[in-house]
Structures are given as C-alpha cells and as structure tokens.
Amino acid sequence: MELLEKYFPNFSKDQKNKFSKLQELYQDWNLKINVVSRKDIDELYLRHVLHSLGIAKVQEFLPSASILDVGTGGGFPGIPLAILHPETNFHLVDSIGKKIKVVNEVVEGLGLKNVHTTNARVEEVPGHYDFIVSRAVAAMPTFVHWTTGKIAKQSKHELKNGILYLKGGDLSEELADYPKAVIYELPDFFEEDFFETKKVVHLPLKYKK
Numbered sequence: 001m002e003l004l005e006k007y008f009p010n011f012s013k014d015q016k017n018k019f020s021k022l023q024e025l026y027q028d029w030n031l032k033i034n035v036v037s038r039k040d041i042d043e044l045y046l047r048h049v050l051h052s053l054g055i056a057k058v059q060e061f062l063p064s065a066s067i068l069d070v071g072t073g074g075g076f077p078g079i080p081l082a083i084l085h086p087e088t089n090f091h092l093v094d095s096i097g098k099k100i101k102v103v104n105e106v107v108e109g110l111g112l113k114n115v116h117t118t119n120a121r122v123e124e125v126p127g128h129y130d131f132i133v134s135r136a137v138a139a140m141p142t143f144v145h146w147t148t149g150k151i152a153k154q155s156k157h158e159l160k161n162g163i164l165y166l167k168g169g170d171l172s173e174e175l176a177d178y179p180k181a182v183i184y185e186l187p188d189f190f191e192e193d194f195f196e197t198k199k200v201v202h203l204p205l206k207y208k209k
C-alpha cells in the first residue's frame with residue numbers, strides 16, 4: 001500500500017480498502033487456481049498493481065468512459081484500473097474460463113460495481129470502447145487485427161481513443177508499421193528498477209463500424 005500511495009497519494013478510504021484487500025484475495029485464489037506466478041504474488045503490488053496503474057499515469061479515465069481489457073488473465077491491468085476509476089466502466093475479457101472465474105471472485109470479494117467480465121476470445125466480443133488496455137497478450141499487429149472495429153467514435157480524453165498497451169523492451173520492430181504509436185516510458189513516473197525497460201504504448205485507432 002505504501003508503494004501505491006507513493007505515486008497515488010489521493011486514494012479515498014474505499015480505494016485504500018480495496019487495494020489492501022487484493023493481496024489476501026489473490027493469495028487465496030492463487031492456491032486454488034494459479035493465475036499469478038509464485039514469485040509475482042510476493043511482489044503483487046509492484047509487478048501487477050502498480051504496473052497496471054502505469055496506464056493511468058499516461059491517461060486518467062473519465063467517469064463516463066468504457067474500457068476493454070483484452071486477455072486480462074487474473075485481472076491485470078483491469079482490476080487495479082477499475083479500483084482507481086470507480087465511475088468508469090470496465091469490461092474484462094479472457095478466453096480461459098478459470099482465469100475469468102478468479103477475476104469474478106476478486107470482483108465480488110472487493111464489491112467492485114464498475115466491472116463486468118466475459119469468458120470469450122476478444123474477436124467475438126461486440127461493442128465500442130474509448131480505450132482498449134492490455135498487457136502480455138499479443139504482438140501489436142495481431143492485437144490491432146483483433147480490436148479493429150471496437151473503438152468508440154468520439155474521443156473525449158486528452159489522448160485519442162485507441163489502444164493503451166503495457167509493453168517492455170525494444171519495440172522498434174513491433175511498432176514499425178504504426179507511425180502514430182507513442183511510447184511513454186514508465187521510469188518517467190516510477191523509480192523502482194522493475195520499471196527500467198517498461199512502457200505504455202498509445203496507439204490511436206479510427207472508429208470503424
């Protein structure tokens with residue numbers, strides 16, 4: 001919690017409660033269904049929660065916004081972002097049922113009212129969203145292919161509607177075909193060594209029916 005409050009000093013009481021409950025919820029559920037690696041569960045707040053919140057350092061979401069988390073796994077980045085933005089709607093999607101089961105249990109355990117989940121491949125999920133967030137799911141060309149046609153027409157945030165993807169390492173090859181992609185370096189926001197090569201990629205996408 002101290003780590004989170006170092007970078008997000010204005011949590012409400014409810015947000016503090018929810019963030020602090022995460023450790024116990026994930027520890028319990030991870031014993032039944034493994035969604036977070038052993039090593040990572042000890043560093044849940046650094047490797048999963050704060051990393052997920054890196055997206056909010058690049059773009060905070062408006063209360064009326066709709067956000068899709070593709071391949072959410074155990075709920076990252078969607079769950080921490082949903083706690084941070086209690087008035088924003090989050091749709092968390094994963095193709096593996098047992099992962100969505102854990103996410104549902106965490107959502108219920110926290111009493112999160114702004115999250116709904118779907119167990120499906122994202123290609124089968126209809127709807128239009130202001131932003132599509134993700135981490136560790138697919139290379140950008142595949143991801144763009146899956147998500148084309150799921151972006152809402154009107155941009156109402158500072159950044160244009162599109163993808164906000166947590167990535168790491170050298171992206172020059174992966175992003176070569178996307179001149180509009182902008183890379184935000186997470187060490188500009190967070191000083192821990194874990195973030196050394198980590199980034200948020202913003203790729204604006206046009207509305208398509």
Ligand SMILES: C[S@@+](CC[C@H](N)C(=O)[O-])C[C@H]1O[C@@H](n2cnc3c(N)ncnc32)[C@H](O)[C@@H]1O
Pocket residue numbers: 070071072073074075076077093094095096099120121122123134135136137146
């Ligand atoms: C490496 S995990 C990452 C999980 C989470 N985003 C995280 O960073 O902790 C990738 C996840 O993407 C899901 N996935 C892969 N392709 C997908 C698709 N087409 N639609 C929905 N989920 C997908 C997998 O089931 C898996 O849970």
